[in-house]
Amino acid sequence: MFNTIGVIGLGVMGSNIALNMAGKGEQVAVYNYTRDLTDNLVNKNEGQSIHPYYEIQDFVYSLETPRKIFLMVTAGKPVDSVIDTLLPFLEAGDVIMDGGNSHYKDTERRYDELKSKGIGYLGIGISGGEVGALKGPSIMPGGDKDVYEKASPILTKIAAQVDGDPCCVYMGPKGSGHFVKMVHNGIEYADMQLIAETYTFLRKKLCLSVNEIADIFEIWNQGELKSYLLQITAEILRKKDEITGLPLVDVILDKTGQKGTGKWTSIQAIDHGIPASIITESLFARYISSLKEERVYAENILTGPEIGQRSLDKDLWIEYIRQAFYMGKICAYTQGFIQYKMTSELYGWELPLKDIALIFRGGCIIRAEFLNVISETYQEQPNLANLLIAPYFAEKVKEYQTGLRKVVCEGINSGTSFPCLSASLTYYDSYRTGISNANLLQAQRDYFGAHTYERNDLAGFFHTNWQ
Numbered sequence: 001m002f003n004t005i006g007v008i009g010l011g012v013m014g015s016n017i018a019l020n021m022a023g024k025g026e027q028v029a030v031y032n033y034t035r036d037l038t039d040n041l042v043n044k045n046e047g048q049s050i051h052p053y054y055e056i057q058d059f060v061y062s063l064e065t066p067r068k069i070f071l072m073v074t075a076g077k078p079v080d081s082v083i084d085t086l087l088p089f090l091e092a093g094d095v096i097m098d099g100g101n102s103h104y105k106d107t108e109r110r111y112d113e114l115k116s117k118g119i120g121y122l123g124i125g126i127s128g129g130e131v132g133a134l135k136g137p138s139i140m141p142g143g144d145k146d147v148y149e150k151a152s153p154i155l156t157k158i159a160a161q162v163d164g165d166p167c168c169v170y171m172g173p174k175g176s177g178h179f180v181k182m183v184h185n186g187i188e189y190a191d192m193q194l195i196a197e198t199y200t201f202l203r204k205k206l207c208l209s210v211n212e213i214a215d216i217f218e219i220w221n222q223g224e225l226k227s228y229l230l231q232i233t234a235e236i237l238r239k240k241d242e243i244t245g246l247p248l249v250d251v252i253l254d255k256t257g258q259k260g261t262g263k264w265t266s267i268q269a270i271d272h273g274i275p276a277s278i279i280t281e282s283l284f285a286r287y288i289s290s291l292k293e294e295r296v297y298a299e300n301i302l303t304g305p306e307i308g309q310r311s312l313d314k315d316l317w318i319e320y321i322r323q324a325f326y327m328g329k330i331c332a333y334t335q336g337f338i339q340y341k342m343t344s345e346l347y348g349w350e351l352p353l354k355d356i357a358l359i360f361r362g363g364c365i366i367r368a369e370f371l372n373v374i375s376e377t378y379q380e381q382p383n384l385a386n387l388l389i390a391p392y393f394a395e396k397v398k399e400y401q402t403g404l405r406k407v408v409c410e411g412i413n414s415g416t417s418f419p420c421l422s423a424s425l426t427y428y429d430s431y432r433t434g435i436s437n438a439n440l441l442q443a444q445r446d447y448f449g450a451h452t453y454e455r456n457d458l459a460g461f462f463h464t465n466w467q
C-alpha cells in the first residue's frame with residue numbers, strides 16, 4: 001500500500017503535523033535528515049499510521065502519485081536543500097508544500113523554479129504552535145489553485161474547525177500564503193507586546209500581584225477581549241518556578257528573542273508605504289529588550305520624572321487599561337489587515353480578507369473573539385479602507401479612546417514606556433486628522449531641495465523661490 005502523504009522535518013511542528021495527519025486517517029511517510037527524530041517519533045507513537053524512511057528515495061517512492069510532500073523544516077537554506085534532495089526522484093504533477101515560516105519571496109523563487117519542472121509548489125502558512133499542529137492549526141495555503149486542490153482534502157481535514165468550517169482557505173497565487181502568515185506573525189508580535197504593556201500597567205501602576213492580574217485576564221477573556229494569547233498569559237502568570245517558588249515570569253530574563261517574521265513584516269510595510277507602526281514598535285521593543293546590560297547601566301544614570309507614585313483608583317484604572325488594550329489590539333489588527341489589502345492590490349492577489357479573519361478564529365496564535373466582527377465587516381464592505389471606520393469599531397473606539405489616552409498619559413508622566421499603546425494612540429489620532437502638518441514638510445523639502453509641492457486649491461506641482 002502506498003502512503004498518502006509524506007512529511008519531511010520531524011521537529012516540534014513536523015512531528016505533530018504528521019501525528020495530526022495520521023489521526024485523520026492518512027498513511028504518513030516520515031523522513032528527517034538526521035535519524036534520531038524519526039526514531040523518536042515512531043517509537044513514541046506505535047500503532048499510528050506513521051511510516052519511517054531513512055533514505056529520501058525510499059520515502060519518495062513510498063508515496064501514491066501525484067505525490068504530496070509536506071516540508072516542516074527550518075526556514076531558509078534547509079528548505080532549498082531538502083527540495084534539491086527530493087527533485088531527482090519526483091515526477092511532473094507531484095506537489096511539494098512548505099509549511100514553515102519561509103519568506104514569501106523565497107517561496108516565489110521556489111515556486112517559479114519548480115513550476116518550470118512541472119512540480120507544484122504551495123507556500124503554506126501554519127499557525128497554532130505545537131498544540132495547533134497536533135490538534136488543528138490555522139492553515140494559509142498559497143500557490144496555483146489546481147495544485148491546492150490536490151492537497152486540500154488533507155489540509156482541510158487537519159485544520160482547526162470552527163462552526164463546522166475548516167480554518168483553511170486558499171489565499172491566492174504564488175507567495176501569498178506565506179505572506180499572510182508573515183503578517184499574522186507581525187500582528188502576533190504587536191498583540192503580545194500590548195498584553196505585556198497591559199501587564200506592566202497592572203503590576204507597576206496598580207501594584208497588583210501576578211495572581212490578581214491573572215484573575216483580571218481570565219475575566220477579560222470571557223468577553224470581547226477573549227483571545228488565545230490572553231488566555232495563555234493568565235496561565236503563564238500563575239506558574240511558579242520550581243527552584244525558587246517565585247512566579248516563573250519573574251525569573252525569566254527580560255530579553256525577547258525573534259526568528260525574523262516580525263522584522264520581515266515591518267520591512268515589507270516600509271518598502272511599500274504601509275503604515276505598520278504598531279507592529280514595528282513591537283519589533284523595536286524586542287530589540288531594546290535585548291540591550292539588557294545597557295539598560296541596567298543606564299537605569300543608574302538616566303532619571304525619570306520627579307513625581308512620586310500616584311495612587312490610582314483601582315477599579316476605574318482597570319477599566320481604563322482594559323479599554324486601552326482593546327484600542328491597541330484593534331489598531332494593530334487594523335494595520336495588519338491594511339497590509340493585506342495594500343499588498344494584495346499591489347500584486348493583484350485578491351487576498352480574501354473576510355476569510356483570513358475567519359481562518360484566524362481557530363487553531364491560530366492570534367485567534368481572538370473580535371475576528372468574528374472583522375470577518376463580518378469585510379463581508380459587508382470588502383473594499384473597506386480601514387477597520388476603524390467601520391460602524392462597529394468606530395463606535396467602540398469612540399468610547400475606548402478615553403482609556404487609551406489616560407493610560408498613555410500616565411505612562412508618559414510617570415516615565416513608564418508603553419511603546420505599542422503609545423503607537424496605537426498616535427496611529428488613531430493621525431488617521432483621524434483631516435488636515436495634517438505634512439504641508440510644512442513639503443514646504444521644507446521644496447525650500448532645501450526644490451522638490452516641489454501640490455496646492456489645496458490649484459492642480460499641478462509648484463516650486464517657490466523661498467529666499
Ligand SMILES: NC(=O)C1=CN([C@@H]2O[C@H](COP(=O)(O)OP(=O)(O)OC[C@H]3O[C@@H](n4cnc5c(N)ncnc54)[C@H](OP(=O)(O)O)[C@@H]3O)[C@@H](O)[C@H]2O)C=CC1
Nearest residue numbers: 009010011012013014033034072073074075078100101129
Ligand atoms: N514552533 C512554532 O510554533 C512554529 C514554527 N513554524 C515554522 O515551522 C518550521 C519548523 O519549525 P519547528 O518545528 O518549530 O522547528 P524545529 O527546530 O523543532 O524543527 C526543525 C526541523 O528542520 C530540520 N532541519 C533543520 N535543518 C535542516 C536541513 N539543513 N536539512 C533538512 N532538515 C533540516 C530539523 O532536523 P534536525 O533537528 O535533525 O536538525 C527539524 O526536523 C520553521 O520554519 C518554523 O518557523 C511555524 C509555525 C509555528
Ligand SMILES: O=C(CO)[C@H](O)[C@H](O)COP(=O)(O)O
Nearest residue numbers: 127128257258259260261365
Ligand atoms: O510562527 C510562529 C507562531 O505563529 C512561531 O512560533 C514563530 O517562531 C514566532 O515568531 P518569533 O520566534 O519571532 O517570536
